[in-house]
Amino acid sequence: MLGLNQDAVINPAQRRRLVRALRAFLPEAAVLHTEETLKPYECDGLTVFRALPMLVVRPTTESDVCRVLAICAEIGVPVVARGAGTGLSGGATPIGNGVLMSLAALNRIIAIDPLARTATVEPGVTNLAISQAVASHRLYYAPDPSSQIACSIGGNVAENSGGVHCLKYGLTVHNVLKLRVAMMDGTLVELGSAGCDCAGYDLLALLHGSEGLLGVITEITVKLLPKPAEARVVMAAFDTISAAARAVARIIASGIVPAGLELMDHAATNAVEAFAHAGYPLDAQAILLCESDGASDEVDDEIECICAILADCGASTLRVSSGAEERLQLWAGRKAAFPAIGKLSPDYYCVDGTIPRRHVADVLQRIAALSQHFGLRCANVFHAGDGNLHPLIMFDAALSDEVERAEAFGNAILMLCLEVGGSITGEHGVGLEKLDAMCAQFESAELASFHALKHAFDPLGLLNPGKAVPLLHRCGEVAARQRQRRNPQHTNLPVF
Amino acid sequence: MLGLNQDAVINPAQRRRLVRALRAFLPEAAVLHTEETLKPYECDGLTVFRALPMLVVRPTTESDVCRVLAICAEIGVPVVARGAGTGLSGGATPIGNGVLMSLAALNRIIAIDPLARTATVEPGVTNLAISQAVASHRLYYAPDPSSQIACSIGGNVAENSGGVHCLKYGLTVHNVLKLRVAMMDGTLVELGSAGCDCAGYDLLALLHGSEGLLGVITEITVKLLPKPAEARVVMAAFDTISAAARAVARIIASGIVPAGLELMDHAATNAVEAFAHAGYPLDAQAILLCESDGASDEVDDEIECICAILADCGASTLRVSSGAEERLQLWAGRKAAFPAIGKLSPDYYCVDGTIPRRHVADVLQRIAALSQHFGLRCANVFHAGDGNLHPLIMFDAALSDEVERAEAFGNAILMLCLEVGGSITGEHGVGLEKLDAMCAQFESAELASFHALKHAFDPLGLLNPGKAVPLLHRCGEVAARQRQRRNPQHTNLPVF
Numbered sequence: 001m002l003g004l005n006q007d008a009v010i011n012p013a014q015r016r017r018l019v020r021a022l023r024a025f026l027p028e029a030a031v032l033h034t035e036e037t038l039k040p041y042e043c044d045g046l047t048v049f050r051a052l053p054m055l056v057v058r059p060t061t062e063s064d065v066c067r068v069l070a071i072c073a074e075i076g077v078p079v080v081a082r083g084a085g086t087g088l089s090g091g092a093t094p095i096g097n098g099v100l101m102s103l104a105a106l107n108r109i110i111a112i113d114p115l116a117r118t119a120t121v122e123p124g125v126t127n128l129a130i131s132q133a134v135a136s137h138r139l140y141y142a143p144d145p146s147s148q149i150a151c152s153i154g155g156n157v158a159e160n161s162g163g164v165h166c167l168k169y170g171l172t173v174h175n176v177l178k179l180r181v182a183m184m185d186g187t188l189v190e191l192g193s194a195g196c197d198c199a200g201y202d203l204l205a206l207l208h209g210s211e212g213l214l215g216v217i218t219e220i221t222v223k224l225l226p227k228p229a230e231a232r233v234v235m236a237a238f239d240t241i242s243a244a245a246r247a248v249a250r251i252i253a254s255g256i257v258p259a260g261l262e263l264m265d266h267a268a269t270n271a272v273e274a275f276a277h278a279g280y281p282l283d284a285q286a287i288l289l290c291e292s293d294g295a296s297d298e299v300d301d302e303i304e305c306i307c308a309i310l311a312d313c314g315a316s317t318l319r320v321s322s323g324a325e326e327r328l329q330l331w332a333g334r335k336a337a338f339p340a341i342g343k344l345s346p347d348y349y350c351v352d353g354t355i356p357r358r359h360v361a362d363v364l365q366r367i368a369a370l371s372q373h374f375g376l377r378c379a380n381v382f383h384a385g386d387g388n389l390h391p392l393i394m395f396d397a398a399l400s401d402e403v404e405r406a407e408a409f410g411n412a413i414l415m416l417c418l419e420v421g422g423s424i425t426g427e428h429g430v431g432l433e434k435l436d437a438m439c440a441q442f443e444s445a446e447l448a449s450f451h452a453l454k455h456a457f458d459p460l461g462l463l464n465p466g467k468a469v470p471l472l473h474r475c476g477e478v479a480a481r482q483r484q485r486r487n488p489q490h491t492n493l494p495v496f
Numbered sequence: 497m498l499g500l501n502q503d504a505v506i507n508p509a510q511r512r513r514l515v516r517a518l519r520a521f522l523p524e525a526a527v528l529h530t531e532e533t534l535k536p537y538e539c540d541g542l543t544v545f546r547a548l549p550m551l552v553v554r555p556t557t558e559s560d561v562c563r564v565l566a567i568c569a570e571i572g573v574p575v576v577a578r579g580a581g582t583g584l585s586g587g588a589t590p591i592g593n594g595v596l597m598s599l600a601a602l603n604r605i606i607a608i609d610p611l612a613r614t615a616t617v618e619p620g621v622t623n624l625a626i627s628q629a630v631a632s633h634r635l636y637y638a639p640d641p642s643s644q645i646a647c648s649i650g651g652n653v654a655e656n657s658g659g660v661h662c663l664k665y666g667l668t669v670h671n672v673l674k675l676r677v678a679m680m681d682g683t684l685v686e687l688g689s690a691g692c693d694c695a696g697y698d699l700l701a702l703l704h705g706s707e708g709l710l711g712v713i714t715e716i717t718v719k720l721l722p723k724p725a726e727a728r729v730v731m732a733a734f735d736t737i738s739a740a741a742r743a744v745a746r747i748i749a750s751g752i753v754p755a756g757l758e759l760m761d762h763a764a765t766n767a768v769e770a771f772a773h774a775g776y777p778l779d780a781q782a783i784l785l786c787e788s789d790g791a792s793d794e795v796d797d798e799i800e801c802i803c804a805i806l807a808d809c810g811a812s813t814l815r816v817s818s819g820a821e822e823r824l825q826l827w828a829g830r831k832a833a834f835p836a837i838g839k840l841s842p843d844y845y846c847v848d849g850t851i852p853r854r855h856v857a858d859v860l861q862r863i864a865a866l867s868q869h870f871g872l873r874c875a876n877v878f879h880a881g882d883g884n885l886h887p888l889i890m891f892d893a894a895l896s897d898e899v900e901r902a903e904a905f906g907n908a909i910l911m912l913c914l915e916v917g918g919s920i921t922g923e924h925g926v927g928l929e930k931l932d933a934m935c936a937q938f939e940s941a942e943l944a945s946f947h948a949l950k951h952a953f954d955p956l957g958l959l960n961p962g963k964a965v966p967l968l969h970r971c972g973e974v975a976a977r978q979r980q981r982r983n984p985q986h987t988n989l990p991v992f
Contacts, residue, residue: 115745115854160698173698174670187941193919194852199926199937200965201710201946202656202669205701214697226751249611255722255791295751298794356690358611421690430695441695445683450697452952457945469696 032056044092053094070186083155089431123154139224142169160209162427167385173208180219212464228293237284237317244286245361247313260291261385268379275340278333345394352428353417388426439475528552540588549590566682579651585927619650635720638665656705658923663881669704676715708960724789733780733813740782741857743809756787757881764875771836774829841890848924849913884922935971
């Protein structure tokens with residue numbers, strides 16, 4: 001697909017100098033260079049982009065991270081930081097002439113303070129491991145991306161990850177108090193504080209979602225929450241998508257903030273049901289899952305109110321989980337959506353975009369029309385509560401025409417998100433995947449601000465180059481391509 | 497006190513050129529230059545710093561803001577943006593050779609969307625005016641700094657303002673979805689989106705609390721919340737501060753997030769009671785005000801639980817508001833704290849710092865010791881729930897020795913905040929007031945990041961120069977002064 005930004009040309013002498021400098025303080029096993037040892041790092045979760053890095057470095061301490069960066073800065077070698085490699089937008093795709101720095105071995109839980117409700121951890125700790133480590137205090141870490149068993153907390157910060165529960169508990173940025181960050185020149189900075197606010201520019205928020213372009217995160221202090229005493233989920237089936245969308249709007253308008261509010265369309269429901277047997281009605285055009293958590297009687301009240309709204313909006317089936325097991329069963333379907341689609345189609349492409357909630361119904365209708373237009377099936381799962389949609393476009397990569405059509409379909413969905421006032425990414429980041437879509441979302445003045453900011457943190461442009469923020473030059477090319485496409489022989493294309 | 501940063505030297509020819517360029521598109525009344533018209537702008541709420549600006553400009557439209565900036569950038573004139581001038585840290589103090597740009601006339605409410613629960617407003621709209629404009633939809637804007645009748649929403653963004661309710665509803669940054677910002681060169685950028693997340697670096701968060709150093713905010717889209725059906729407050733009196741602090745910890749640990757959780761010490765209670773007759777017991781060593789809001793039975797449950805905890809922690813008096821009037825009466829004391837102290841003492845200095853909640857009791861004890869050491873009375877009001885303290889140091893400015901002692905006392909409190917892991921400001925910002933304290937909170941690497949960031953947005957350094965982030969050079973001088981103070985004849989000073 002697209003070529004990677006490999007501006008930095010590293011000559012053999014520089015490479016030798018680099019290896020010598022790294023080997024001077026790192027054990028042999030921490031500096032990988034043979035093809036077979038590099039291979040596992042050639043891509044992240046966006047597998048269409050692959051490249052072998054020049055070297056993989058696996059530091060085990062913060063000070064080693066700083067030393068690696070300082071050496072790379074001196075020699076002028078690009079560095080791509082990688083957590084667990086579960087990202088879906090190519091943020092951790094290596095660069096051929098660069099170092100891939102794996103932070104997986106920085107995986108210590110440094111401190112747990114149950115009174116202040118914080119945990120301080122290294123970036124390679126998995127999201128779930130934090131909750132496990134603090135479970136004995138009846139606490140947990142709230143953001144729960146679907147990859148939470150595998151994904152690292154450092155990666156969560158870099159991508160500002162969300163999850164099913166972010167409607168109530170916020171994104172990663174709302175659950176982190178403090179970061180330690182190594183700059184490209186090897187200096188360390190500490191951002192944020194244990195208090196509710198901090199002096200100085202809000203660099204803590206800025207680092208969230210910066211996709212490894214500003215610094216390498218070496219330590220994270222997260223907020224912990226008390227485990228809710230009770231959690232129950234309602235499953236509601238609807239005959240039309242618009243009735244389900246109306247129910248979403250009504251629930252939010254009632255003042256309830258559900259712990260999760262998910263929508264699946266007919267295609268997703270059927271794919272999932274065959275795979276996970278969650279008990280969803282197969283004839284429904286839309287399924288809503290709405291969870292309430294908190295104190296037991298609070299949950300009772302909320303569930304009652306939610307059910308009344310759902311019934312009033314015309315739900316044909318209503319099922320409330322009566323115990324932990326049934327709750328997990330009802331969620332199992334939603335959680336299995338991606339593998340279920342994987343069984344239906346040789347390949348699928350998960351689109352990630354955000355729209356204002358009021359556009360849920362019309363956007364889903366227009367996605368259905370696009371599906372017909374592009375001749376590709378599409379199943380929709382949707383964090384409906386916060387307007388974060390995940391259409392799953394099914395295609396067969398063996399047919400090269402389908403890859404192109406899937407890409408065009410995905411891009412059309414993102415343009416639709418922008419048209420209704422949303423954003424081209426909800427929680428998966430820009431990475432390599434959405435550089436062109438960034439050109440559509442931002443004016444050149446905004447992109448110029450992004451570049452100036454990048455320059456402030458990384459004047460040599462060595463941190464994860466070519467990702468997240470497109471060059472103005474590239475946006476010019478994208479615009480030219482679009483003008484070309486709008487020529488007469490293509491007037492049957494949907495216009496955005 | 498401290499001299500202002502007035503590096504930019506503007507010669508008379510430049511000044512004439514500036515006035516000519518501004519008059520070309522602005523009405524006469526929008527360009528003020530005589531001493532009597534400049535005088536009202538000589539300071540903000542931090543009245544110890546005063547300076548007459550070279551000119552005051554009062555644009556009425558976004559495009560005029562951009563034109564003013566572009567002209568100033570071209571001629572090289574510094575610009576200080578000002579909202580309502582209620583800031584407490586000197587962020588809007590003018591610069592003698594600079595333009596003060598008042599945004600008070602940009603005061604239109606542009607759009608209200610009750611379904612999406614957003615309002616789009618100009619920066620000069622007051623905080624309270626937003627809630628008033630949306631009241632008919634039963635919505636409101638949650639952050640409520642005590643100056644909310646007067647302070648402007650643009651200033652709230654620039655300072656990332658908090659308020660009594662920020663424990664539950666967050667700071668300004670958590671309640672803003674989108675900004676339009678004019679850069680120093682006059683270009684406009686749009687940050688954030690109507691969705692739950694946005695692509696690109698989080699410049700939206702970055703602008704919050706940036707104190708007018710990065711750009712001039714021209715439009716703000718805020719989140720609105722449904723007005724809670726019910727709000728009740730509990731007033732509890734305690735014989736010791738540490739018992740009250742324990743109650744704060746216990747309430748938070750119970751999982752309740754009160755709408756407000758305020759603490760006042762004996763001195764504050766007595767000052768306030770004489771002034772506002774709120775009904776606080778005069779013999780109490782500490783008063784807690786704890787508010788619950790939400791659905792009526794939810795509030796009942798929470799209040800019951802809060803009262804049980806307060807009683808268990810040894811509250812000697814417990815009073816729950818039984819109606820709206822009693823609720824306002826109980827809050828009236830807290831809200832009158834500043835003017836009440838103003839009646840007790842010719843002058844007072846409101847310190848603003850943040851500490852982790854668990855240090856509430858010991859920090860208040862050490863503030864009492866400092867009060868004795870410096871020979872100055874101090875009353876404490878405290879956003880206890882989020883650890884944001886506001887000691888009110890009483891002094892008489894007519895006695896120059898007292899001004900110095902008050903400053904030293906205030907500074908000692910900030911150093912204490914840092915010692916326990918807090919921050920030198922909670923919600924009032926750094927401005928001119930806390931430049932020295934910034935040197936204590938941040939390492940030079942962190943300050944260098946701040947400066948690099950500033951350079952990325954404002955390479956000529958013309959936006960609000962000399963505020964918020966100290967020069968490294970200044971921090972060197974501060975360190976030298978501190979070393980000097982630590983010489984033998986001063987060993988009786990408390991060490992931080």
